[in-house]
Amino acid sequence: MSRTSRFLGTALATAAAAMALAGNAAAQDKTIKIYGFGAKSGVVGIFGQQSEAAMQAAAAAINKAGGVTLGDGSKARLVIEYLDDRCTPEEGINALRRIASQQDSFVAIGPSCSNVAEPVFGILQKKAGDASDSGIQFPIYTDVAAKGGLASISEWSFRNVPSETNMYKAVFEWIKASRPDLKSFYGGVEKDFAHSNSTFNVIKTHAGNNGLEVKGQAEWLLNDTNFSNQVREMKRAGADVVAISAHPFTTCGVLKEMARQNVKPKLLIGLTSSSSMETLQGCGAQAEGLIIPTSFAPVTKEAREAAAAVQAINAKYNMDLHSAAAYENVFTLKTIIEQQKIMGRPDTIQADRQKMRQALATMKETTGLLGKVGRTADREAIKPFLFVQAKGGNWTVAHTPAQ
Amino acid sequence: MAMDLLDLLDLSQSVIDGLLFGTTYSLIGIGFTLIFGVMHKINLSYAAASIGAAYLSLIVVTAVPTPLVYAFAALVGGVLGWLIYLICFRFIPINNPLATLMSTVGMLLAIEELISHLTYGMPQNYPALFASSNFEIGQFFLRGDLIFVFLLGCAAMVALTLLLKKTRLGLATRAVAQQPVAAQLCGMGVNTTNASTFIIAGLLGGTAGAMAGAAIGVLSPLMTLPLTVKGLVVTVIGGLGSIPGAIVAGLIVGGVENLFQFLRGVSERDIYVMLLLFVFLVFRPGGLFAAPGGRD
Numbered sequence: 001m002s003r004t005s006r007f008l009g010t011a012l013a014t015a016a017a018a019m020a021l022a023g024n025a026a027a028q029d030k031t032i033k034i035y036g037f038g039a040k041s042g043v044v045g046i047f048g049q050q051s052e053a054a055m056q057a058a059a060a061a062i063n064k065a066g067g068v069t070l071g072d073g074s075k076a077r078l079v080i081e082y083l084d085d086r087c088t089p090e091e092g093i094n095a096l097r098r099i100a101s102q103q104d105s106f107v108a109i110g111p112s113c114s115n116v117a118e119p120v121f122g123i124l125q126k127k128a129g130d131a132s133d134s135g136i137q138f139p140i141y142t143d144v145a146a147k148g149g150l151a152s153i154s155e156w157s158f159r160n161v162p163s164e165t166n167m168y169k170a171v172f173e174w175i176k177a178s179r180p181d182l183k184s185f186y187g188g189v190e191k192d193f194a195h196s197n198s199t200f201n202v203i204k205t206h207a208g209n210n211g212l213e214v215k216g217q218a219e220w221l222l223n224d225t226n227f228s229n230q231v232r233e234m235k236r237a238g239a240d241v242v243a244i245s246a247h248p249f250t251t252c253g254v255l256k257e258m259a260r261q262n263v264k265p266k267l268l269i270g271l272t273s274s275s276s277m278e279t280l281q282g283c284g285a286q287a288e289g290l291i292i293p294t295s296f297a298p299v300t301k302e303a304r305e306a307a308a309a310v311q312a313i314n315a316k317y318n319m320d321l322h323s324a325a326a327y328e329n330v331f332t333l334k335t336i337i338e339q340q341k342i343m344g345r346p347d348t349i350q351a352d353r354q355k356m357r358q359a360l361a362t363m364k365e366t367t368g369l370l371g372k373v374g375r376t377a378d379r380e381a382i383k384p385f386l387f388v389q390a391k392g393g394n395w396t397v398a399h400t401p402a403q
Numbered sequence: 404m405a406m407d408l409l410d411l412l413d414l415s416q417s418v419i420d421g422l423l424f425g426t427t428y429s430l431i432g433i434g435f436t437l438i439f440g441v442m443h444k445i446n447l448s449y450a451a452a453s454i455g456a457a458y459l460s461l462i463v464v465t466a467v468p469t470p471l472v473y474a475f476a477a478l479v480g481g482v483l484g485w486l487i488y489l490i491c492f493r494f495i496p497i498n499n500p501l502a503t504l505m506s507t508v509g510m511l512l513a514i515e516e517l518i519s520h521l522t523y524g525m526p527q528n529y530p531a532l533f534a535s536s537n538f539e540i541g542q543f544f545l546r547g548d549l550i551f552v553f554l555l556g557c558a559a560m561v562a563l564t565l566l567l568k569k570t571r572l573g574l575a576t577r578a579v580a581q582q583p584v585a586a587q588l589c590g591m592g593v594n595t596t597n598a599s600t601f602i603i604a605g606l607l608g609g610t611a612g613a614m615a616g617a618a619i620g621v622l623s624p625l626m627t628l629p630l631t632v633k634g635l636v637v638t639v640i641g642g643l644g645s646i647p648g649a650i651v652a653g654l655i656v657g658g659v660e661n662l663f664q665f666l667r668g669v670s671e672r673d674i675y676v677m678l679l680l681f682v683f684l685v686f687r688p689g690g691l692f693a694a695p696g697g698r699d
Contacts, residue, residue, distance in 0.1 A: 041516065043624050045524045191670060219669045223629045225619045228420040228546075229664050232413060249526045249623045256620040260537060260546055282526035282621050316523060 425657020432637030480609020642690025
């Protein structure tokens with residue numbers, strides 16, 4: 001072989017190797033994006049911040065394990081982009097429209113607030129494939145907004161939130177079985193917040209259905225700071241069981257007023273959203289003994305690892321039932337992307353959205369941090385749950401009901 | 404609806420609780436009215452700065468006894484008051500009241516957002532004195548911490564009145580409020596006096612923020628807007644620029660708020676407070692301690 005031929009051969013081989021390397025580098029630079037939106041600012045900003053942290057933690061774990069396999073067999077790094085809706089309907093709708101207008105968006109996780117979820121789901125196409133409905137055709141997979149029945153608003157909306165009806169039903173059945181000495185119930189409710197208001201009706205119903213005499217209820221608003229009237233009514237009622245359907249700020253206000261007026265029910269029950277560090281930070285001493293049903297506690301290896309991963313993102317953030325759902329959602333969507341061979345490219349995006357919606361609609365089961373999560377026909381989740389109790393400044397497991 | 408004795412007792416207790424809690428409204432109202440009285444401008448960020456001062460006093464909460472936490476809140480309130488004067492009032496043309504109003508709206512929103520971001524929106528425990536001391540007088544129950552807040556609030560108001568009536572600074576403040584040009588001609592620095600007014604109002608505001616936190620037991624960014632609204636209502640009902648009016652109006656608003664919460668429930672409570680404001684605006688627009696004004 002002549003020297004020229006050898007030189008040309010070497011040059012060609014070198015060029016081929018360089019192109020192969022460049023191809024690999026390009027594959028490692030490939031990204032696929034999952035959007036999120038929720039309350040990142042304002043007084044409930046912690047919900048969105050923790051959801052975003054959980055999504056980032058999940059993405060980091062997925063990328064560490066090699067990333068997401070796209071429809072063409074290549075690997076891509078998972079990227080999270082999270083928009084702030086400030087827990088207001090107008091901003092939530094804006095956020096969704098902005099996400100849906102992106103050429104790389106085929107699914108979004110969110111929102112945080114039920115008062116945002118309702119109008120946001122309302123602008124989606126009601127029935128998939130209905131040509132007469134000009135609603136947005138974009139799948140949303142909710143992590144936090146927990147008011148009952150919202151996913152039925154649109155066939156493009158899906159939720160991974162626990163059923164509060166099932167949870168509180170289990171709570172009162174457990175009370176009936178284990179505490180037959182408890183005979184009466186009194187409730188307190190934050191009236192101007194969709195979640196607390198609707199959940200209170202569930203709580204009251206199940207209290208009555210399980211033999212507790214409902215002696216009355218006290219009401220207050222999200223911004224209230226003076227609860228003397230309400231707690232005085234509670235004291236007069238003298239009920240064995242008191243349920244507080246409110247978020248941490250007013251829950252703490254009421255608990256502190258109860259301590260002042262020496263109101264000590266035999267059992268205290270709280271709202272799911274109050275099973276967080278906010279409550280323990282604001283009124284740990286007064287919340288001692290408070291029982292709350294929740295779909296997250298660090299009781300499995302996966303749950304502990306996920307909680308640690310979120311703390312690694314930012315030590316201020318904790319995993320709770322809301323951010324745990326966001327974490328689970330990312331893994332579920334990763335599985336769907338791979339099974340449905342989603343590409344996330346501008347030329348495939350409409351088809352990707354349809355594939356994502358179809359896959360979410362036909363899912364029978366997903367994998368959660370506490371175990372398998374079932375799916376219902378109306379796009380809701382059947383999540384395993386347990387009861388936690390405030391003890392010594394921490395949430396401890398009080399009871400794991402049979403499910 | 405006929406009321407039995409128990410209902411009457413509960414009603415009376417509600418009013419008493421409201422009056423005691425209304426001291427915090429009085430303190431906020433005094434701050435609004437003091438600044439309006441001197442500069443004829445409204446500082447809408449006053450309540451937010453008061454809560455901000457209470458938050459900042461949490462820096463020392465583990466290092467000093469509770470009374471010193473309150474004192475720190477007052478001092479920080481004074482500093483914040485001065486900063487707000489510099490940013491929102493000092494360099495804005497005096498004949499442009501809308502500009503200062505909007506700048507204080509911006510400051511209110513900025514303070515609220517800053518608090519939310521730095522605390523992640525989480526409620527923070529705030530120390531209260533005499534929290535576990537409660538007094539029962541017959542059928543009535545009086546909170547020890549609210550009585551303390553009430554007495555401290557009264558002391559702050561007396562101190563302010565003495566400062567305004569008995570000191571050169573108070574004289575200058577009153578002179579600038581009445582006739583800024585004449586005051587300047589007499590050698591009183593208008594800018595210095597205005598800055599001092601904001602500092603004094605800030606000291607009072609920091610105290611008010613601390614007392615609000617102590618009365619509630621926690622601090623939260625949720626407190627800023629309701630306190631702003633209540634402070635403005637108190638200022639108008641008391642009479643713009645009238646400190647005694649703000650004191651009395653604060654107690655009235657606190658009492659009325661609790662009274663109607665007892666009678667009509669939480670969803671109608673604020674309607675009656677606003678109706679009270681409307682009644683004053685129509686029949687006595689100058690407020691409690693002003694001569695009735697003429698109507699258009």
